[in-house]
Amino acid sequence: MSDLDYRFSRESRLLTPKHFSFVFEQAIPAPSPCITILARNNNEQKPRLGITVPKKKVKNASDRNRIKRLIRESFRLSQHKLPNVDIIVIAKHGIGELSNTNLNKQLEKLWSKLNKRCRQAS
Known part of the structure; x- marks a missing residue:
């Protein structure tokens, strides 16, 4: 067992509108x-996550909850590969039709893409 911490604690979350605005600015x-995943370098010692799944894009509450749960789990398992950034995951039209497997595959690709782009930007 490695010493990596795979918890998704309160400190790993973007909680306030101010946190979200910080990411949207740059x-x-x-x-x-x-x-769509948006990120911005932070001064924390780890990446942090915020999720938006608009009711307009995913009508069914159970689908919105499933999507958020899958995003959190994917982030929790991938956080050690990511730089110290604040991340917002925004669901777009059609995400509700993705299977859990397809959603996880897309997220893995996006974490990798985000990792490269954030390292180039810093």
Whole structure:
């Protein structure tokens, strides 16, 4: 067992509108057809995550919750590969039709893309 901490604690979350605004001001994007990830370097010792799944894009509450749960889990397992950035994951139209497997595959690709772009920007 490694010494890596795989918890998704309160400190790993973007909680306030101020945190979200900080990312939106100078975001580094990593888009895909169903998901856009925005990131901005932070002064924390780890990456932090915020998620938006608009009701307009995913009507069913159980689908919105499933999507958020999958995003959190993917982030939790990938956070050690990411630089110290604040991340916002924005769901787009069509994400509700993705299977769990396809959503996870897309997220893995986006974490990798984001990792490269953030390292180039710093």
